[in-house]
Amino acid sequence: MRFEGYVIVSDDGMLADAQNVMPAALKFEGDKRFFTAALDRAALIVHGRNSHEDQPNSPGRKRIVLTRRVAGVEPDPSNPNALLWNPARAPFEAACARAGVTSGTIAIIGGPSVFDMFMDRYDTFWLSVAPRVRLPGGEPCFPGVGPRTPQQVLGLHGMKPGEAAMLDPADGVSVTPWRRS
Numbered sequence: 001m002r003f004e005g006y007v008i009v010s011d012d013g014m015l016a017d018a019q020n021v022m023p024a025a026l027k028f029e030g031d032k033r034f035f036t037a038a039l040d041r042a043a044l045i046v047h048g049r050n051s052h053e054d055q056p057n058s059p060g061r062k063r064i065v066l067t068r069r070v071a072g073v074e075p076d077p078s079n080p081n082a083l084l085w086n087p088a089r090a091p092f093e094a095a096c097a098r099a100g101v102t103s104g105t106i107a108i109i110g111g112p113s114v115f116d117m118f119m120d121r122y123d124t125f126w127l128s129v130a131p132r133v134r135l136p137g138g139e140p141c142f143p144g145v146g147p148r149t150p151q152q153v154l155g156l157h158g159m160k161p162g163e164a165a166m167l168d169p170a171d172g173v174s175v176t177p178w179r180r181s
């Protein structure tokens, strides 16, 4: 299995605003196209209870949703393609096996504590940055962001930046693959 992370952050490293909502200011067409295509290729999507990607193809995607409300791994009563997983009570591999996924790309899409849990497993972390957006008092994309930048956190976990690709030239939004060296 291959682990890939995806996030778009403001210039100050936030993935959501002070109300813990991803604001319209962080939504860009080019980044959305990039993210949609990546999730369409993934074998499995993993996220916390508040981080659904909410795209037209979402219902067809296999996913694991983290929550402390279940005893281990249980079906999601609201989505036949989803499992609810409590990592304190069952290993990730058990959740994957239950989902029937043993190979392919696992897309980790947040929030911060979920990104953190996989920090030493990413093959590539795709960091999109919106350089003209600032979200003071917002939610840092990873634990430790604030004192550090998202780039510093990825570097501290052994990843190095590749070449950035421009996604939304009008707004300067680009994505950089951070790969384990």
Ligand SMILES: NC(=O)c1ccc[n+]([C@@H]2O[C@H](COP(=O)([O-])OP(=O)(O)OC[C@H]3O[C@@H](n4cnc5c(N)ncnc54)[C@H](OP(=O)(O)O)[C@@H]3O)[C@@H](O)[C@H]2O)c1
Pocket (backbone or CB within 6 Å): 006, 007, 008, 009, 014, 015, 016, 020, 021, 022, 026, 047, 048, 049, 050, 051, 052, 066, 067, 068, 069, 085, 086, 087, 088, 109, 110, 111, 112, 113, 114, 117, 139
């Ligand atoms: N800009 C971006 O690219 C991006 C990416 C991701 C998210 N976001 C935004 O960030 C905000 C969501 O952030 P959030 O902090 O609420 O994160 P979240 O991880 O989506 O949701 C938090 C919930 O997930 C569950 N959870 C997380 N870690 C867990 C763990 N280790 N063990 C068990 N359960 C765990 C818990 O659910 P229970 O309460 O059920 O136990 C927790 O309350 C949303 O506004 C979202 O849109 C933005």
